[in-house]
Amino acid sequence: MSHIPTIGLVDDEPGMLKALRRVLTAEGFHVRAFASAAEFLRGEDRAQVDCLVLDVSMPGLTGLELQEHLTREDARLPVVFLTGQGDIPMSVRAIKAGAVNFLTKPVNDTDLLAAVHAALAEARRLQDEHRALAGLRQRLATLTPREREVLRHVITGKLNKQIAADLGTSEQTIKIHRMRLTAKLGLTSVAELVRAMERLGVEPAE
Amino acid sequence: MSHIPTIGLVDDEPGMLKALRRVLTAEGFHVRAFASAAEFLRGEDRAQVDCLVLDVSMPGLTGLELQEHLTREDARLPVVFLTGQGDIPMSVRAIKAGAVNFLTKPVNDTDLLAAVHAALAEARRLQDEHRALAGLRQRLATLTPREREVLRHVITGKLNKQIAADLGTSEQTIKIHRMRLTAKLGLTSVAELVRAMERLGVEPAE
DNA sequence: GTCCGCATTGAACCAAGGTTCAATGCTCCG
């Protein structure tokens, strides 16, 4: 999302794609259209898309199935559903799975744009969060396996002595690993380490 | 939820209450019925209710409004909606607000019971979480103001020396406060303190 | 007024963390 956001459209009806594109480009967005979930998944344009507007019922993968695929990935794309024959159970499932909204055709332009703006706001939020952690995640990746293991013990609050016993090595070795990992991560205190690892999803040992 | 869970029903149609009560008591649940949101809110039976089955459209407060009231309280009750004239936007709003499910009348017994069981599972989860933190919260309440302040500095990763400077006192004083607060909380390591305070919502200093 | 809880301080001691110097053994890669 450099400056102008790009909306991904996935719908098997060409007329619908055309109508949606018209509304969204009029609002100043870039648009990438796809005729099926499969086409989106293999598309290279995909990386530039900031949020998705999905038809639920399509031949091949349905919108809900595509959403499920996407939640497995790290760069979670916010999804707005748009459907002709939606029902309540379907909308419940979609929202529980994290969809930003679930709209029905024919859709009012105002509602569509409101949903897309909400999805973009969510996309920005996710990206900010991701960027904030990117540097730290990168530094974490430079740790050796042993350093990572020591880190996991440190953030459980164990003493060097205990860590050494758990890993079957000497306290001095632990001190060295610990010194190196704090230097690599740029975090000296245990408190900072615990907070950072919690945000990165690094689990404590035991 | 001592042993037999109690389901709260809120619906303005007496016939519906009766039918729901029959299905739920047959499943072995206790049932408390209320004819309106207001009746539930002032009811004393309320404390014993483990989850709610709410009609959406009722005179006075609607189910959605009642749900909103409940989310402000600390003991969040899981809610299952049940409605005659529900639509998709309404279901989207309800699920976004945290409802367990959104069902339509006439409801199939199987679906209703599945939703109620899911709501009760959620209730147990919430209660377990609450209980796990209750003891700690109680111990936290026994800290003196100064000890709490020192705690907030400790969980930011500051050294005793720095804390002493920040609070305008001596390092020895900080050591004493620190010793007392770790004893009161039963948490010795900084890592444990950070984790616990994060779960309790205690913010670090600065 | 007196007692109690709270905050404070100093001295002293031991345990643990952090750092530096010096060194060994291993494996993988070019």
Place this chain on the structure above:
DNA sequence: CGGAGCATTGAACCTTGGTTCAATGCGGAC
């Protein structure tokens, strides 16, 4: 083979944390 990166260890030293003993001053409760 030689070198790079990794894991390891010992020794020594300093800083910080944790604990104990002893003591003072303040404010509110009884």
